[in-house]
Amino acid sequence: MRRIRVIPVLTIDRERRLVKTVAFGKRTYIGDPINAVRIFNTKMVDEILLLDIDASVDGRGPSFEAIGDIVEEAFLPMGYGGGIRSVDDAAQLFQLGLEKVVLSSEALANPGLVTAIAERFGAQAVAVSLPYAKKLLGGQQVLTRSGKSKTGQAPVEAAKAMVAAGAGEIIVYSIDRDGKWSGYDLATATAVAEAVDVPVVACGGAAGLGDFLPAVQGGASAVAASSLFVYRAPNQGVLISYPDEADLKQQLFQKLD
């Protein structure tokens, strides 16, 4: 049986609070990230991605102490992204016990940073997140600084450049679908997966277990979601949750054999 990683994405703000965005805009306060991680431990989560969505906008580096407090509670592989600007930032994060760093804004501006971190810690330890949105006149482009700056690069083009620089994983993150419960943007996730030979993680829009299978059949190696794992349902209260192993097996893993 092939296992697929199903990854909760936890977004924290400059106050180190767990928040959830809609289309990288409107924010809802969810709770304490440490609490969420404790719950995810007991729910047998494969991996967690922790993203500080204010770091690059604020022009600051990672909040190492706060991240350390969160990682200390995670008895599972965890990646972190937000404000990583140097090999030294990455080294400090690995010292905290993280498995993986997630680069985005800085990597797109300076692909050499991906290369330098991958050379020192291995490609498997460097993921690049590509948040992208539709352009007004058609097509898509990758955005940086939490969706505030345009790169002019299409997701496939950016993914190829990041893999050439040494990225070991690409997170294809649809801003338009973030928090919308509309399912993944399968066309883009598939196009990126076909263009690169490293694992691709589909992110943005998942509304239920049923969205995972088509993403994997389209070529994604893993699936990530946020709203789905922090809300009871669309427009309802906070509930940290994760699918049961039995449901994952029945509705995902066993359908891939």
Added chain:
Amino acid sequence: MITIVDYDAGNPRSIINMLQYLGHRAELTGDPDKVAKAERLILPGVGKFDWGMQRLHDKGLSAPLDEAVKRGVPMLGICLGAQLLTRGSEEGALPGFGWVPATTVAFDRSRLDTRLKVPHIGWADTGWNAGHRMAVDTPEARYYYVHSFHIACDDPRTELCHTVHGYRFTAGVERDNVFGVQFHPEKSLSFGMAVLSRYAGL
């Protein structure tokens, strides 16, 4: 007290976190005297075989480790730490400790279909062989792996557990007081906790 050997190969903080969470006392040390007097040892490690072995020699830790193990002190190697328990690795030229009759070999890529990558990274269902002191009885156990090399035992009876990445390989070894696991128990949720608890209780 569980003594975790500090030789700058990877980050042992997660191992300490999990042991403390489980209520066990753990200390991280690179002091050869403390290692020589340890009651129970863990040899962690991430990185290349020769680099790790050389680092242990340079820090004066290999001789006290060898004495402690030969005195019967329990030793658990994790990831690179498990590979260092063997006679040597295809990854390097230096001899390993050789406490376990096995060698460390590269993944045989000719036996992996193109979809399967090396390094092998991720969760893998892992089976435990009966008749070993370290064997846990977790149903449907799975653990988190990150590695490009794996252990190959001279004698299948040394194998403690096994998993599959393209083909079946040894995921853990046991020989007298020496134990090794290729996966990361400290990153493997309650599955990993059961392994560290088992070791702490031996």
